[in-house]
Amino acid sequence: MSTKLRILVPVKRVIDYAVKPRVKSDRTGVETSGVKHSLNPFDELSIEEAVRLRERKSPVEEIVAVSAGPAKCADTLRTAMAMGADRSIHVDVPEDKALEPLGVAKLLKAIAEKEKSNLIILGKQAIDDDSGQTGQMLAGLLNWPQATQACKVSIENDTVTVEREVDGGAETLKAKLPMIITTDLRLNEPRYASLPNIMKAKKKKLEKKSLGDYGVDGNPRLKTVKVEEPPVRQGGGKVEDVDGMIAKLKELGAI
């Protein structure tokens, strides 16, 4: 008798990957107002994988998407539902009090316990803060097995086999549910939400919650001292031909 999968997919609303972020002039952060936001690319892979598990006839009972952030996260969750999540939970967190990965992990632990999730698929990192911590922290808090940077997932009965990206290649791990998986880019190719599915997603349930509902304080441990532009690199200009290139590389001491 195989276990019914109750999948939790945490998603994050981030500045779109194609936008070059601009540092605010007061050096307190990156300009986010009036900038295009999207679903974090790694989280798209998580939803896609959850939906594919269902399509591969794994016994998926439910796919729940969750996001913690300001009101606009609801759009992100609608996208997740248009891609195939069944319902979603939006935990309202003001933009200026954004949670750190540890806070998110504590929140997700509470949600996973309440929703009785047995498989949590997260992106390996959010492309804004680039921490790459939440999945592992959550696995630690729940004391569940973890497989990070997954490029292939297969589930048979309650055994999960994951191929994961490591330095120099890949390795394969096996564990029993419940489990935490974080996604890497090679895992799948996320689908586009079709218009009918976008329309349907509007009717799907989106619950509004607060941090207090889950008993999480969300106090930060890190203080931002400053955010700066990286040093600008000056292009050294172009050379005419291969000989010019070799001469310039020699001049620069690179060869």
Next chain:
Amino acid sequence: MLPIARQSALRAIRAQSNPRPLLTPSQSSSLARLLSTLAILEQRDGKLNTGSLGAVTAGTKLGGPVHGFVAGKAAKTVAQDAAKIQGLEKVIAVENEAYERGLPENWAPLLAENIKKGGYTHVIAAHSAFGKSLLPRVAALLDVQQISDVMKIESEDTFVRPIYAGNAILTVQSTDPTKLLTVRQTSFAPAETEGGSASVEDGVDPKVASPTEWVSENLAKSDRPELASAERVVSGGRGLKSKEEFERLIPPLADALGAAIGASRAAVDSGFADNSLQVGQTGKNVAPQLYLAAGISGAIQHLAGMKDSKVIACINKDPDAPIFQVADVGLVGDLFEKVPELTEKLKAQS
């Protein structure tokens, strides 16, 4: 004798207090001299992985004593080698086959116990696949907000790291009693592996069983220098058009330069090159003396992984490609002509 006695007395005091309120934020600066660091060393088949030795370098920048930590099947043998690393005062070794594969499920409790026992104020691992997978789990067990991919240590509680694919540089101050860091390998050179004389000590082994089983691995074998630490890197992108062309053009050029091979995400996604060769925000960070990009446009995500290279050269047929904005030497031209020509001319010179 005196300093040693003083240090051990301090350590004894620290060991008595709870690990959690070890240092409250207000105390931390006045107690800065009490800091001590645990550097996580990676090993593979009984050999130290030099890629992880940046953790020791970062530890020595903090000022206090630095201890190394090794675990695995032949940990004691590895510890003898690790004892020669410059900058280490002590090496903690836990010999147990259970830790051989670096599974975070049993490594996290192992480290948490040893961190508590040693009363460390700082724990540092390399920002490698192992460090990235393990340290956040340890952080959760210790209730600490870890800091990833640290490029610079400003002080014992203030660290610099890239965000938004390196498009912004964040300086953060940690209020946690124990600071857990993964450090960028290209920002902290590996510590010297000769000349040190650390003592070797057994660590505690909580013997927590891992629910995860390691099944197999498939590592790309290569005689070339390792990508992350290579002096020179030749990287190919979508412009190479196929796996055949990638393999026809890039390896000979890399050979001519004694370089490692890298690739853009586009090249990896199209199957031209193995994923482990990907350079960028979601792949490897490299900072070689020379980075030569062929057929790579220079998307934000790619630049994130290579723009700290000393000299950047590129060959691209599109004169407006963003890569030219960061390249020290740019050649506009068809890479199918220019790369073989460059390879031949470099060979002729050597």
